[in-house]
Amino acid sequence: MPPAYIPLLLFSLLVLAFPVVTLIVFKYLRPGSRGGPAKFQPYECGILPETSTRGRYFARFYIIAMLFMILNVETIFLFPWAVLFRGWLAAHLAAFALLPMFVFLGVLLVGYVWLYKKGALDLA
Amino acid sequence: MPIGHYLFLSLALFLIGAIGVITRRNVIIVLMSIELILNAVNINLVAFSRYFGDVAGQVFALFIIADAAAEAAVGLGIIIAFFRNRETVLADEMDLLKW
Amino acid sequence: MLDSVIFYFFAGIAVVSAVLMITRRNAIHSAIFLITTLLATAGIFLQLRAEFLFISQIILYVGGIMVLFIFAIMLVRLDVPLPQIRSRTQKWIALLVALAVGLEAGVVIWLARKVPGQGLLIPNAAPADKLAPNTEELAKTLFGTYLLPFEIASVLLLVAMVGAVVMAKKRTDA
Amino acid sequence: MSPMLHSILAFVQTWWVELLCAVLIVLVVPLIAVYIVLVERKAMADMRARLGPMRVGPHGLLQPIADALKLLFKEDLIPDNADQFIFWLAPVLSMTAALTSMGAVAIGPWFQVARDINIGLLFVVGVGALGPFGIVLGGWASNNHYSIIGALRSTAQLISYETTAGFALVSGFLLAGTLNVRAIVETQRTDQAWYVFLAPVGFFTYLIAWIAETNRAPFDLPEAESELVAGYMTEYSGFRWSLYFLAEYANMIVVASVGTTLFLGGWLRPFPNVRWLAGLDAAPTLLLAAVGAYCVFRAGKQPARAQSMFMWAVAFGCFVVAAIFTLALPFSHLPLERMHDGLYGAFWFLLKVSAYIYIFMWLRFTLPRFRFDQLMRLGWHILIPLALVNVVDVGIALALSSEFGINRWVAMVITTAATLGAAMLLLHWNDKYAAAASAALLTDSSIAEDTHAG
Numbered sequence: 001m002p003p004a005y006i007p008l009l010l011f012s013l014l015v016l017a018f019p020v021v022t023l024i025v026f027k028y029l030r031p032g033s034r035g036g037p038a039k040f041q042p043y044e045c046g047i048l049p050e051t052s053t054r055g056r057y058f059a060r061f062y063i064i065a066m067l068f069m070i071l072n073v074e075t076i077f078l079f080p081w082a083v084l085f086r087g088w089l090a091a092h093l094a095a096f097a098l099l100p101m102f103v104f105l106g107v108l109l110v111g112y113v114w115l116y117k118k119g120a121l122d123l124a
Numbered sequence: 125m126p127i128g129h130y131l132f133l134s135l136a137l138f139l140i141g142a143i144g145v146i147t148r149r150n151v152i153i154v155l156m157s158i159e160l161i162l163n164a165v166n167i168n169l170v171a172f173s174r175y176f177g178d179v180a181g182q183v184f185a186l187f188i189i190a191d192a193a194a195e196a197a198v199g200l201g202i203i204i205a206f207f208r209n210r211e212t213v214l215a216d217e218m219d220l221l222k223w
Numbered sequence: 224m225l226d227s228v229i230f231y232f233f234a235g236i237a238v239v240s241a242v243l244m245i246t247r248r249n250a251i252h253s254a255i256f257l258i259t260t261l262l263a264t265a266g267i268f269l270q271l272r273a274e275f276l277f278i279s280q281i282i283l284y285v286g287g288i289m290v291l292f293i294f295a296i297m298l299v300r301l302d303v304p305l306p307q308i309r310s311r312t313q314k315w316i317a318l319l320v321a322l323a324v325g326l327e328a329g330v331v332i333w334l335a336r337k338v339p340g341q342g343l344l345i346p347n348a349a350p351a352d353k354l355a356p357n358t359e360e361l362a363k364t365l366f367g368t369y370l371l372p373f374e375i376a377s378v379l380l381l382v383a384m385v386g387a388v389v390m391a392k393k394r395t396d397a
Numbered sequence: 398m399s400p401m402l403h404s405i406l407a408f409v410q411t412w413w414v415e416l417l418c419a420v421l422i423v424l425v426v427p428l429i430a431v432y433i434v435l436v437e438r439k440a441m442a443d444m445r446a447r448l449g450p451m452r453v454g455p456h457g458l459l460q461p462i463a464d465a466l467k468l469l470f471k472e473d474l475i476p477d478n479a480d481q482f483i484f485w486l487a488p489v490l491s492m493t494a495a496l497t498s499m500g501a502v503a504i505g506p507w508f509q510v511a512r513d514i515n516i517g518l519l520f521v522v523g524v525g526a527l528g529p530f531g532i533v534l535g536g537w538a539s540n541n542h543y544s545i546i547g548a549l550r551s552t553a554q555l556i557s558y559e560t561t562a563g564f565a566l567v568s569g570f571l572l573a574g575t576l577n578v579r580a581i582v583e584t585q586r587t588d589q590a591w592y593v594f595l596a597p598v599g600f601f602t603y604l605i606a607w608i609a610e611t612n613r614a615p616f617d618l619p620e621a622e623s624e625l626v627a628g629y630m631t632e633y634s635g636f637r638w639s640l641y642f643l644a645e646y647a648n649m650i651v652v653a654s655v656g657t658t659l660f661l662g663g664w665l666r667p668f669p670n671v672r673w674l675a676g677l678d679a680a681p682t683l684l685l686a687a688v689g690a691y692c693v694f695r696a697g698k699q700p701a702r703a704q705s706m707f708m709w710a711v712a713f714g715c716f717v718v719a720a721i722f723t724l725a726l727p728f729s730h731l732p733l734e735r736m737h738d739g740l741y742g743a744f745w746f747l748l749k750v751s752a753y754i755y756i757f758m759w760l761r762f763t764l765p766r767f768r769f770d771q772l773m774r775l776g777w778h779i780l781i782p783l784a785l786v787n788v789v790d791v792g793i794a795l796a797l798s799s800e801f802g803i804n805r806w807v808a809m810v811i812t813t814a815a816t817l818g819a820a821m822l823l824l825h826w827n828d829k830y831a832a833a834a835s836a837a838l839l840t841d842s843s844i845a846e847d848t849h850a851g
Contacts (some may be wrong), residue, residue, distance in 0.1 A: 002379070005269055008514070018423055023489070048251050072282060078357070104376075121774075135325060150250065179357075182276050190380070293533055
């Protein structure tokens, strides 16, 4: 483990402990709970829930999650390019710096335009 | 840390993933086990890249992650289309090539 | 000493949550255990000094693919634990096969270390502090020798995007 | 056991600043987050010509402590047939993601939990990607129709704006050339220009994307009272509910500090090379002394004794910090040099972060709420292509200024104009497209296959 990350690891364990310990400690410090079964009904503005909530939800959310994942992969490939960009410019390689990324973004732009036209993005 | 430890770890994850793919009847769990197998492969790649001092292994692992994303997108797309048509997600009820 | 402690910490979490992942009946629970495995694997990447891979694993795998899995599970109404009619024999055969493969591969790894000369030609790890900064090094190789796979990756993503959308918007004619 | 002790001592010897900073962040950031709620309520009240919370402590200064205590002791019940384990895990996950991403942020040149890690700001974005899990799992586990729809909508919104934020960050990294937090601020110093001036559209899209990311201001539809009761937080009560709120405000602090580091020049003093503005170095001491004097002046007028004691305590605190600043100024050649830079850097950094957070609040008070489809259309049809075009334009601007020797400001103006032209085009297409879509909807009687649209 590179030495710089060990304080970060300890920090994340400390941060995980903060809500967990508070939740557990105050569970016992709290006065007991009174009230009948109605209190534990899910709150839906007074209407008693008939159907279970595990109903089916539409595919549009799936398309958004899928597109997010594809664009996330694109962002990850952009980060190394952005880090080296100024180095290439200093070495007068502007064409080499810009061209690969134009091809990469262009291909994905084609997909984006197709989606835009096909209406997959109208998330009304 | 000798490299044998990392090889044993990736072997263990690979086996767990393989068992998951074989025994589970629910296709989404099968897809998750495939992601686990891809992860085991990544561990091997990064371990050898670290011990041979050549960063190509990590670049290859990055491509594997990108590929896992594409595979998950299309795989789950097929499952959802199948579910909306046949209301089932169990592997042994998927016996139709064209629905 | 510290390295092995951290390694066993992450490896233990990864293996235990992987086993829990394939045994859970509720799909959302197994998705959560898969997320724990992925985070533990990211920790192992960090220990192998692959920092950029550590963060891209968290962003892509955990932040992207697992969100898609959880959306798909909620969409496919799978989170109600299905009556699992698991055929007994299939499970035992799979365990047996896995054990056989595991034993055989383990023996190979174990023997390879013992035999001098024919062993895996692995020098011990390069000293940690003389490693080049990871992101820049990875970027140089990515845009140096692996430029073509980089462009093909974008075509792969395009195909995946188009395929998934066609599948998801498929009109159910039934 | 002694070698173990030695190694631990040696480790603490070299990394005591980071460990101290870690403990400080875990203790102080929730406190600051709670006090931001108070400042927000006060500012909102002030804008609407009313007083805001005045009852607890002088001018309501103790109101957040009272809220926190109330929430700690309030009963947080778990609805029946909800998923116990995930219901308990979701707010913890959301809070951990928000606070852990605070680790890689550098408050001053020396106050950073992860000193000089190679993937600096990317760690913040990466851990922030765990946020949507806390929301979607919380909404799903609480077995309530409103919370599931709220969770799905809120996650969809988070997801589509996270992409825009990623592209906006890329345009910042293009200029900086590194991911390391301290090196980014260093390059902004050597470039003698904050990146907000070199990539204005990048900063603008970053600002909007992260307002939507933290579910705030005009984009807070999923938890809007009028829409979905409280979205994914409906079934949560007591401390579990306040964990979600702490996570949101901690996220706001993290976002403000990332924006300050990348676009507003971290801990750099504004106008460093302007000679007649050198007096800005004395700004921290003067500001603190003024606040202390105001507290002393107001302490006499407090009705209750406890309130005047509190005002005296605040005044004393301000004077102590002002003394530290003045002490550090003349003795800057002593080993206090590091502490001197750290304090001054921290002052300017926190000033910019609070200005950034004030913009968040200001937008919240003035802009009406977006409808869900407008919100998604803005995200997908306009902001993502705009951020993508902006990345390409910053690249071209840098290439122009370095390859053909065009002055970098002229190159920046040309490319920003091109980006804004593209933005106009996008808006035009969007309006044309929206008009066509609604026209088709009216004439075409058979609504799309998914009738129960969002």
